[in-house]
Amino acid sequence: MKATTASPTVKRLLLIGGGHSHLTILKRIGMNPVPGLAVTLISRDINTPYSGSLPGYISGAYEHDEIHIDLRPLAQFAGARIIQAEIEGIDLDARKIICDSRPDIEFDMLSLNIGSKPDAAKIPGADLYAVGVKPIGDFLRNWQEIYRSAIDVLGDDPAEFSLAIVGGGPASVELAFAAQHRIHEQLGIKSYQSSGLKIQIITADDGVLKQHNARVRQYVTEELGGRKIEILSDHKVTEFQANTIICEDRRTITADRIVFATGASIPDWPGEIGLAIGDDGFIEVNSFLQSTSHEFVFAAGDAATIKGELRPKSGVYAVRQGKPLAENLIRFATGKKLKAFKPQQHALALINLGNNTAIASRNKLFFKGRAIWTLKNKIDTAFIHKYSRLPEMVVPLDLTAGLVDRDTEERLKNHAMRCAGCAAKVSSDVLADVLQELPPHARADILKSASEVEDAAVIRLDNGRVLLQSVDQLKAFINDPWLFAKIATNHCLGDIYAMGCFPHSALAIVGLPFAAEKITRRELREIMLGCSEALQENDCALIGGHSAETAELQFGLCVNGFADEDALLAKEGMQTGDVIILTKPLGTGTLLAADMRYRASHRWIDAALQQMLISNREAARCFVDIQVNACTDITGFGLAGHLLEMMKANNVEVELSICDLPALDGALNTLGDKIFSSLQLDNKLVQEHIYNHEAFQNQPIFEILFDPQTAGGLVASVPEAGAEACLAELRAAGYPHATAIGRVSNTAAAAPALILK
Structure with a gap:
């Protein structure tokens, strides 16, 4: 007998946060699995922005999706469970996470990569009257409002719009350059002198970029001045009020919008749950990136500081910690000796000047120009592609040569990846x-x-x-x-x-x-x-x-x-003139097939899962009240297959408005990419009953007729007189996608037939 391999799960690694270091862990485990280790990722944001590309997005050099890494395909690649949730608490003694609206999650090992917030977030009024640059996801939503407001004020009937940026580090400088460039470019403003956009950088230091060398500081200061961006030095902010910044000496600064990009800080909860906190206020870890108080807890990125190795809170250091963090987590899980990590003393800093130029500095070195921007763009783009362009999933076919002919073998290879859910x-x-x-x-x-x-x-x-x-x-x-x-x-x-x-x-x-x-x-x-x-x-x-x-x-x-x-209610009973009503959108089969192949976005899958969670209870109640003539649910055999079950008893003909079929977000994209469920080909055999399928078969919407549905909706044959009321009742009951998709045209045909329109 051929031996089989058993790989039972025996340990659980829990990753909290989708930061740069955790990206490396997921990619590492995807490329080199650790049999027996179950990995779970919990993150508030699944579509996570890359901080290095943020100024480029603000300046208009990148689109939204070009600066984001979707954690879902990466987690799928790693075979990890992914949960989008806010954490309510962590019990380190019981080794479990308390989440809102779902069971607690237990772990054997915990890794924290939770990022940071500007320390100005702790200044009174910050939460009400100012916007922090981190978390970046929150800032991006706020930036859209700032941008639209500036365009409205500076547009057709120009007035002055002021933006105050608190903080004198690279983030503030890059934001000032990028925001000005984007707004000026959108409005066609050519002159800094005559622009109504007033940007101020407010810092408690004696100038900007205090951690950089004198040449960098001088050049950036002159460049800001040349672009009429004002630096207010020696202004320590003590309070935020509506459109007002209060400084230590009671000086006030007014602005239409206030942003803060000051030094980093973390929330209080790591210390409150018992983790050791260093003198700088961050999670204290040793050279193995392991908590100095709890050996089964690891931390990296902005939220952690290696004891005795203070470094700036920069994405460069977070990225560099990814590889040693992944290695030490696996070593700890498997009982091996951990490896020490020593961060570099100085890192290359690349500062975006907002106009497709940049500066580079490291220690006392300084370079500037378009070539530096090209280098930065290459580095940032490569990082995003590394974690978003994943190897194609291939399921080998274990079949002895010669057992079947070549065509059959090729067909089996194409369907070796078997779907789950109702597509199975x-x-x-x-x-x-x-x-x-x-x-x-x-x-x-x-x-x-x-x-x-x-x-x-x-x-x-x-x-x-x-x-x-x-x-x-x-x-x-x-x-x-x-x-x-x-x-x-x-x-x-x-x-x-x-x-x-x-x-x-x-x-x-x-x-x-x-x-x-x-x-x-x-x-x-x-x-x-x-x-x-x-x-x-x-x-x-x-x-x-x-x-x-x-x-x-x-x-x-x-x-x-x-x-x-x-x-x-029964499947048979359709009457001529009945309206065919479908309660839920279609597409779970193709989306889940794409998810298996790391080609579905979290946004698509999350929307599909939310639809699957909607019960058919209220739809059934509605159909009973309306007294529909026939009904069934749409599951594994797809819309066409289940409709034909309703039609076969009396040889019914149904005119189907194919363009009216509701589809889940992303389903037509994946169908257009020829990503089909493993049941699709069998389901498609019913197309012999589709009168005019040749005219539609090259359209993705045609393929959705055969897509197997998991937790799909109901489809009913509704008397015409009650159809509008039925749709209104369904939508009010929580089925916003309920749609009239066709009409019964004949109940005494020679054979059942779907007629596409």
Whole structure:
């Protein structure tokens, strides 16, 4: 027998923050996995900006996406769980993170790369009347408001607009140059002398760039003066008020907008949870980047200071710490001796002057010009590309040569990467063929059975009541057991809702991969908490279940529902003139396939997950109230496949407005890139029932007809007279994408047919 490899999870590394050092860890683990080590990344912002490119963005040299690194593809590449959340607390004794609105997250090792904020944030009034340059994500949102206000004031009916920047370091200087260049360029202002834009740099020092050599300071001071950017030296700020800066000697400075870019600081919580804090106010670490108070905690970047090795808080040092941090975390996890890291004494500083020129300095060296800007642009762009342009995922096909012909082998290679979620279903043709072969076992009290086309089995009870039963199971498509279970629960309830019934109770089916006992217990707890929360939201009781060890995480439910027999909705029953209404957008299959390939943005996947979390409960209630003629849910066989199930009983023809199909953000992009679910090809076999598919088959929107949906919406055949009211009710009930997508044109055709329009 061929030996198999077991790789149980035995330790958990938790990364907090998406800073530069943690990017290196994720890339390192993606390139060289550590079997047995589970990695989780928690970050408030998933689309993280690169600080080195911020001035270039402000000046207009870069677009928004060009200065951001999407952490989701990188985490997928590393096989890491990614969670976007605000942390409410850290219990170092229990080794767990307390998050808002989700179960606690346990860890064996913790790494902090949380960045910093300007220390002026602690000045009274800063939170109300001024804008900090960090966190950069917050600043970018505020910058858009500052920029628009300046354009409005300085535009058609020019007046004066003043911007005050508190701080005399590189960030303040770069921001002043960049903001002026961008606003002047937008408005076509050619003369600094006549410009209504007034920028002031306010610093407590005797000039700007005190940590740079005299030549740099002199050149920048002269350049600022030449561009009419005023430096107010020896002005220590003590308070911010509305459009006013109060200085130590009670001098005041007024401005339309105030920004501060002073020295770095961190929040109080690292010290409050018990971590050692150095004399400079930052997390104190040793030469291994390991907390001096807790050996299982590591920290890097602006938030940490190596004991005895004070350095400026600069992105250069944070980037350099990434490699030794990754190595020491892995060494600590595997019980190996840690390696000391000594940061360089002096780093190359590149300062953007806002007009496609820059200066470079290191110790006493100084260079300036367009070539320096070209160098800076090359360095910054290369850094972003390093973590955003990831190797293509390839799943090898382990097949002995000669077993199949070349065409079959090529087809199997193209589909070796198998999807999860509802895209992991067996094809409808295979399923139908097998069910037809089963021997019948008719019972008078079984009204609908598994071999028929309805969404759930229907068993007659007494007094005109019926019991509906449905079973569904999904392979995990995200590396988050709690969130996966919530979505899978919604998915499993869909068949009951599709028949106009409401779930009463459910039994859970859980498959857990081999892991250390503490991790198995934790994973099972997260799954069942997610399931329980979703069931409670749907007023459905959990009454039992079954667990097993499986190769991959799986979850399913057997769901019960009770209803009056004559109140059920069915797939058949479409009437001529009915309006076809779809409650949710399409595209989960292609997006999840792209996510597996590191080609889906966090924005796309997050929006898709939010749609999957929306229950079909209120949509079912609406369809029951409206008394629709037919209904089903859209799951693994795609919109076309499930619509045809509704149409086949009476050979119905439906005119489908293909351009009206609601699609999830990004789905048409991934379909356009030929990224399909592994079930897409089988689903597409139904296109023989699409009357005019040749005219549309080169459009991405055509492919969405066959895209398998996980936790998809309901589709109903609604009497025309009630269609508008139905749409209004659905949108008011929390289905903003509910759309009329077509119309029943014939209920007595020779064969069922979709007619695309």
